[in-house]
Amino acid sequence: MAYIILQDIEKYYGENQVLKKINLSIEEGEFVTLLGPSGCGKSTLLRCIAGLEQVSSGKIFLDGKEITHVDPRERNVGMIFQQYSLFPNLNVYKNIAFGLKMKKVDRDEIHERVQNAINMVDLKGKERKYPYQLSGGEQQRVALARCIVTRPKVLLLDEPLSAIDAKLRKSLQSRIKEIHKELGMTSIFVTHDQDEAMTMSDTIYLMKDGVIEQSGNPFELYSSPKSNFAASFIGNYNILSAKIFSDLIGEECPQVSNIVIRPELIEISSVDYEMDHEYYYFSGELVGILPQGNIIRYTVDLKEVKLDVDILNNGSDLYQLGQQVFLRVKRNSCISL
Numbered sequence: 001m002a003y004i005i006l007q008d009i010e011k012y013y014g015e016n017q018v019l020k021k022i023n024l025s026i027e028e029g030e031f032v033t034l035l036g037p038s039g040c041g042k043s044t045l046l047r048c049i050a051g052l053e054q055v056s057s058g059k060i061f062l063d064g065k066e067i068t069h070v071d072p073r074e075r076n077v078g079m080i081f082q083q084y085s086l087f088p089n090l091n092v093y094k095n096i097a098f099g100l101k102m103k104k105v106d107r108d109e110i111h112e113r114v115q116n117a118i119n120m121v122d123l124k125g126k127e128r129k130y131p132y133q134l135s136g137g138e139q140q141r142v143a144l145a146r147c148i149v150t151r152p153k154v155l156l157l158d159e160p161l162s163a164i165d166a167k168l169r170k171s172l173q174s175r176i177k178e179i180h181k182e183l184g185m186t187s188i189f190v191t192h193d194q195d196e197a198m199t200m201s202d203t204i205y206l207m208k209d210g211v212i213e214q215s216g217n218p219f220e221l222y223s224s225p226k227s228n229f230a231a232s233f234i235g236n237y238n239i240l241s242a243k244i245f246s247d248l249i250g251e252e253c254p255q256v257s258n259i260v261i262r263p264e265l266i267e268i269s270s271v272d273y274e275m276d277h278e279y280y281y282f283s284g285e286l287v288g289i290l291p292q293g294n295i296i297r298y299t300v301d302l303k304e305v306k307l308d309v310d311i312l313n314n315g316s317d318l319y320q321l322g323q324q325v326f327l328r329v330k331r332n333s334c335i336s337l
């Protein structure tokens with residue numbers, strides 16, 4: 001039996017149905033991400049698991065027991081939010097110790113557990129600082145320590161890194177993953193950032209309008225989107241109607257609605273390619289050049305449609321706006337939806 005099971009979960013706010021028959025099961029020790037655009041219901045689902053919201057219908061099981069209507073404090077679930085929500089009048093040590101003090105844990109044990117948690121989140125030396133004396137990343141690490149010190153069975157993280165700058169965010173992503181492994185916790189992480197979901201998850205649940213659109217490991221989701229939404233949300237696929245694609249390649253297309261192609265699987269050249277049956281070929285005018293760190297995104301206008309092409313940024317400007325370029329893509333890289 002899976003460790004966490006959500007069975008036909010529905011949630012209404014008045015007339016507005018925010019969660020629609022959500023079913024999912026999570027294994028013990030798994031790191032799961034709920035990914036999706038703003039308003040799709042990720043946080044609501046997380047809050048239902050935490051018990052901070054009541055479900056309208058459906059059941060929630062944790063470790064073999066039904067917890068649908070169990071008080072949040074009895075669920076043994078820890079939650080971290082985007083806002084650090086630390087006690088401003090308590091220093092780092094006291095913030096972390098707070099939950100254990102409430103549970104009347106023995107003083108020596110509190111000290112040992114708080115020290116351990118402080119070491120885990122690399123905050124040694126900051127014990128006497130107050131929240132206002134800490135950076136956003138440090139405050140979020142205090143929130144993480146305050147949560148893990150109570151040894152919850154399940155760690156729920158609601159966009160915990162979205163207010164933190166890109167570089168620090170990467171290092172905190174790895175730290176959270178390491179702590180998850182070290183403590184053998186089961187974690188559910190909410191984000192709207194597909195890169196973050198890819199980096200962190202064993203399994204991603206992609207949500208849209210209160211339903212789970214697709215789930216799978218990051219590789220499956222990236223390479224085999226099952227819908228236009230999944231293709232556009234993960235991997236920034238080019239989406240072409242079957243009619244336009246047929247016109248471009250000069251062949252009849254299978255009876256499908258769309259063809260999707262990943263930008264990094266299209267090759268670009270300033271000289272025409274030699275024909276090879278394995279590929280489709282296009283040519284058009286270069287109308288966009290967008291450096292994005294380690295890749296450059298080129299946009300090529302093929303008249304019927306524009307295609308995005310990603311290539312590794314090796315530091316040199318290879319193509320000029322307005323120039324004619326030639327593209328090719330392997331036939332088996334074009335996915336029919």
Ligand SMILES: Nc1ncnc2c1ncn2[C@@H]1O[C@H](COP(=O)(O)OP(=O)(O)OP(=O)(O)O)[C@@H](O)[C@H]1O
Nearest residue numbers: 013016018036037038039040041042043044045192
């Ligand atoms: N307490 C509430 N009362 C009424 N409607 C709510 C409440 N909380 C959330 N909603 C609505 O439920 C829907 C889902 O909200 P939710 O916060 O779960 O989405 P989300 O996917 O987490 O979005 P975001 O990434 O922006 O936080 C939204 O339309 C929101 O307006």
